Amino acid sequence: MKNCLVVDDSKVIRKVARHILESLDLTVSEAVDGQDALTQCEAAAPDVVLLDWNMPVMSGMEFLQALSTAKVSARPKIIFCTTENGISHIKAAVEAGADEYVMKPFDRETLESKLSIVGVI
């Protein structure tokens, strides 16, 4: 069973994402910011990271940059999941190495589609 790390400072978003992801047969772990996510990735890399943009301590973009030099066993797929819905943000995320991009609000179908595109399900 593949693992998804949900990185979001909102408990509600993490809960909603977990509910959807578990219904898609993924195991789910959670991180409250980019630093927490990086620590978890170094301990055990997930298959995919669902990544918020704006978070305290370390943002999603900072996490993405840090991940490129971090010691991880395998690079996870990165799906940004954010309220930053402008095209300049989307382009910046892709240029920084994001594999996919989800504009909040999202639903099950959206997550399922993006996970399918990156080959996780």
Next chain:
Amino acid sequence: MTLSTDSSSRGAARIFSGLLEARTGQILSESRAWRMETALKPVMRANGVADMDELATRLLGNRDPRLEEEVVNALLNNESSFFRDLQIFDMINRHILPSFAERRERVLRIWSAGCSTGQEVYSLAIQLRNDAARWRGWRIEILATDISTAAIDQARSGIFSQMDVQRGLAVGDLIKWFEPAGDNWRASPELRRMIDFRTDNLFEPKAPSGDYDLLLCRNVLLYFTPERRQEVFRLMTRHSHDRSVLLLGAGETVIGHSDDFIPHPEFRGGYGRRPEAAHNSEGIRRAV
């Protein structure tokens, strides 16, 4: 919300079902019938109508073509998404389209019958544009038809909601082929120019002309009676040639409805026209 069960509302529902069948050939299945009241709510609101009975009365009393069209549009299922059934689009991209690219005449003709709001043909157009080198110097004609005027209007506009563009469309294609339009996204002029969207009825067809290399009629036949399905297949036979590929929706089949098409020997899930299938329309031949 479920359909009211009193006899007058059941009568109204029968009137709407009858109108839909008369105009489109579609049968309302149980699963769609129970959503009828919800589907018609916007029409009732826009026309100041209190309930389904009043709407039915107005339809019968006034013979208002505009209102009839609004009701039909509301009852049609326009659900669609980009790259719906990824494996089918993968097969189109990797195998079916390249098989056409090998031939001498540099014309590719595609028909999407029942294109709904256009996501399927925009997906095809994206695939073709992403493979521009292969198709350089080719004339590519994409016809996309649907019975719903509302769906065709939306498809032609190329405008899709944020939710729409997140279903099936990879972010790379979003950036490359769409531009922000307020809270929505709009397909680029280059994509829109590739597709000829037409409102058309499969049982009184005016839009298709000549033969098509790739015919898509996906998630359309399930709404028709067996007799109507046979009629659609006869239309597909008339507008195909011996190397055409026909693609249907998951769960749809030619088996029991047409002897003209057989499972394609190369493209799993696709159908090819039986070589001896009669080209039974007068004067319709490859137009290119």
